[in-house]
Amino acid sequence: MTERADGIVCPSCQHVNLPGTLFCLQCGTYLPSGGPLRTEQFPDQHLQRAKPRNGDVAQDEEPALGIEIEVLRTHRKVLLSADSEILVGRLDAAHGVFPELDLTADSGLEHGISRRHARLYTRHGKWYIEDLDSTNGTFVNEERLTAYLPYSIGDGDTLTLGTLRLRINLQGDLPDASPW
Amino acid sequence: MKAKATIAPEKDYYAALGLQPTTTLEELKRVYRDLARQHHPDVSGGDAEVFRCIQEAYEVLRDPVLRQAYDRQRAARGLGREAPLECTLTLSSLQLVASDAPQMLYALLDLRPRPAVVKQRLPLNLALVIDRSTSMQGARIGNVKLAALNLFEGLSEHDRLAVIAFSDHAEVVADSTSVRQIASLRSAVANLTTGGGTEILQGLRAGLEQVRRFADRTSNNHVVLLTDGRTYGDEETCLVEARQAQSENIGISTLGIGDDWNDLFLDALARHGGGMCQYISSPAQLQDLLLQHIRGLSQVTLNRLALNVNLPPWVQLQAAFRAAPFMELLDAKPGCPFSLGQVGEEPLSLLIELVVHQPDAGERRVARLDFEGLASDGFVTLRRDVLIQFVAQAFEMPEVPGRLLNTLSRLSIFRLQERAWQVLEQGDVRQATHLLESAATRLFEIGHRELGQVALVEAERVQQGIAPTSRGRKQVRYGTRALIRS
Numbered sequence: 333m334t335e336r337a338d339g340i341v342c343p344s345c346q347h348v349n350l351p352g353t354l355f356c357l358q359c360g361t362y363l364p365s366g367g368p369l370r371t372e373q374f375p376d377q378h379l380q381r382a383k384p385r386n387g388d389v390a391q392d393e394e395p396a397l398g399i400e401i402e403v404l405r406t407h408r409k410v411l412l413s414a415d416s417e418i419l420v421g422r423l424d425a426a427h428g429v430f431p432e433l434d435l436t437a438d439s440g441l442e443h444g445i446s447r448r449h450a451r452l453y454t455r456h457g458k459w460y461i462e463d464l465d466s467t468n469g470t471f472v473n474e475e476r477l478t479a480y481l482p483y484s485i486g487d488g489d490t491l492t493l494g495t496l497r498l499r500i501n502l503q504g505d506l507p508d509a510s511p512w
Numbered sequence: 513m514k515a516k517a518t519i520a521p522e523k524d525y526y527a528a529l530g531l532q533p534t535t536t537l538e539e540l541k542r543v544y545r546d547l548a549r550q551h552h553p554d555v556s557g558g559d560a561e562v563f564r565c566i567q568e569a570y571e572v573l574r575d576p577v578l579r580q581a582y583d584r585q586r587a588a589r590g591l592g593r594e595a596p597l598e599c600t601l602t603l604s605s606l607q608l609v610a611s612d613a614p615q616m617l618y619a620l621l622d623l624r625p626r627p628a629v630v631k632q633r634l635p636l637n638l639a640l641v642i643d644r645s646t647s648m649q650g651a652r653i654g655n656v657k658l659a660a661l662n663l664f665e666g667l668s669e670h671d672r673l674a675v676i677a678f679s680d681h682a683e684v685v686a687d688s689t690s691v692r693q694i695a696s697l698r699s700a701v702a703n704l705t706t707g708g709g710t711e712i713l714q715g716l717r718a719g720l721e722q723v724r725r726f727a728d729r730t731s732n733n734h735v736v737l738l739t740d741g742r743t744y745g746d747e748e749t750c751l752v753e754a755r756q757a758q759s760e761n762i763g764i765s766t767l768g769i770g771d772d773w774n775d776l777f778l779d780a781l782a783r784h785g786g787g788m789c790q791y792i793s794s795p796a797q798l799q800d801l802l803l804q805h806i807r808g809l810s811q812v813t814l815n816r817l818a819l820n821v822n823l824p825p826w827v828q829l830q831a832a833f834r835a836a837p838f839m840e841l842l843d844a845k846p847g848c849p850f851s852l853g854q855v856g857e858e859p860l861s862l863l864i865e866l867v868v869h870q871p872d873a874g875e876r877r878v879a880r881l882d883f884e885g886l887a888s889d890g891f892v893t894l895r896r897d898v899l900i901q902f903v904a905q906a907f908e909m910p911e912v913p914g915r916l917l918n919t920l921s922r923l924s925i926f927r928l929q930e931r932a933w934q935v936l937e938q939g940d941v942r943q944a945t946h947l948l949e950s951a952a953t954r955l956f957e958i959g960h961r962e963l964g965q966v967a968l969v970e971a972e973r974v975q976q977g978i979a980p981t982s983r984g985r986k987q988v989r990y991g992t993r994a995l996i997r998s
Contacts, residue, residue, distance in 0.1 A: 352616035
């Protein structure tokens with residue numbers, strides 16, 4: 333297992349490459365150019381995403397505290413938890429961008445999605461979206477957002493990122509007491 | 513007063529100043545002054561290290577006694593008749609952490625003929641071997657004829673050209689006389705008719721026979737095979753002929769027209785023959801590509817270039833690739849020279865992947881690269897050592913040179929799709945789909961949408977259990993291998 337620790341784990345396909353490898357041998361992903369023993373340096377979100385949290389098991393019976401986002405073009409639905417901020421964009425391992433909602437597979441590039449396009453988060457039981465000065469902008473129900481200005485969103489709202497349309501589906505009632 | 517210069521025969525002082533070993537003192541002084549002004553550490557864009565190298569080279573070469581001693585010492589080391597190539601070595605890192613665990617090191621080599629040598633091209637001794645089987649009928653043979661006729665115009669009086677047409681037998685349409693008899697060549701080509709099957713061995717043998725008549729080391733001896741079909745049963749013999757030809761300094765390149773030819777076979781034939789294989793997807797492209805190809809051949813300055821990679825026991829050769837003018841996995845084993853074919857006007861780039869396993873600190877030679885090639889006046893050599901500083905402490909990795917990254921990113925796409933076809937052959941549909949999709953994603957990323965789209969369509973077919981289209985497969989294979997060029 334030490335050998336694993338000495339390698340670079342590809343963020344896309346989990347293939348373990350030798351230290352110093354620049355492009356994953358398995359899938360061609362550009363790996364962060366780390367020297368030996370630098371595997372652990374992937375951003376925290378990425379590592380968290382990879383392993384399920386133990387605390388969640390007990391809550392399965394409860395209505396999930398989260399947000400469901402549907403990509404209208406492909407009908408892909410992604411359920412995201414509210415307990416940390418959600419980055420929406422395109423995965424780019426080279427620049428350390430690991431969005432919680434990665435739109436690469438939804439032809440994100442063709443739809444003008446930026447790597448760091450927008451972020452979603454909850455405050456006091458409400459959901460907010462903030463455009464991260466993306467190249468092609470973020471729209472809520474056809475209204476363009478000012479970059480870095482949070483905008484509250486509700487159930488059934490349509491988000492347009494670049495030219496890709498997403499629908500928001502809030503999961504159940506959010507309790508007033510937020511997890512933080 | 514400056515200390516007396518010491519001679520380091522392993523360094524190429526001439527190359528450091530961009531000069532020929534025949535340079536005059538006057539030229540030397542002029543070039544030094546210009547370079548020194550440019551690289552002096554006090555000027556903006558100056559570089560102390562570069563400046564030091566220039567200065568060191570100049571200190572030795574300006575002194576007639578030192579220069580003579582330097583030249584003699586280099587000759588004694590076998591470095592004297594250095595190949596007329598400029599060789600640039602780019603490493604993914606100049607430093608590595610001394611570590612118990614193996615790590616990757618990438619070395620990119622760019623070789624191009626020295627500007628002064630470009631004019632000393634070798635005269636052509638060429639055979640054009642044309643497939644005249646039934647499938648060539650119409651636009652294909654028409655365009656071949658036009659291309660061949662245009663070709664004659666571009667040849668110089670020192671060049672030789674034979675034209676062979678083949679189907680299930682071969683016919684020498686025009687034998688290997690000097691191109692001065694252009695009128696007979698013209699009418700012979702214009703009157704070519706189609707009919708019969710495709711037996712490549714017949715055509716290849718007839719072509720080689722013509723080239724052999726005048727083959728010597730002062731000319732570029734080459735067979736160009738144009739075909740649109742598959743040959744059956746004689747593939748192995750063709751490859752044997754190609755290897756034999758290569759040992760006689762005769763090269764072979766192949767041009768596949770349309771979508772029905774066997775890409776793996778024509779690739780192999782060109783590889784054994786030290787040439788390249790090209791895909792001609794539409795008749796309209798044929799003229800341009802053939803002319804371009806012959807022009808490339810006419811720019812060759814060095815033949816039968818081979819590289820020997822020598823490694824210490826703690827270094828393994830993971831893979832070696834040609835990156836430009838076209839991509840190819842090289843059949844490289846350490847300690848044993850492998851062929852790189854010819855060097856023409858277009859730079860030759862190689863990428864070498866090494867797995868380094870060095871637990872002790874200090875400067876070490878990771879690899880010694882020995883090139884040998886055949887110039888018009890005999891064998892020439894070139895030696896490059898790959899030196900790495902192993903350090904005990906982890907350090908902040910400097911940025912990887914952009915050119916290396918660029919080359920690697922394209923090479924990794926080429927590799928993904930080549931592996932895809934390979935695993936598909938072995939029946940692994942899931943893996944093949946995944947590899948093709950990955951290749952498509954990377955192609956989109958670098959802006960090659962059309963090619964990415966083709967790869968995606970083929971990935972979908974493969975996923976559904978349908979064989980990839982012959983056209984799509986060729987577009988992806990030959991499109992990705994040309995990514996560095998564009």
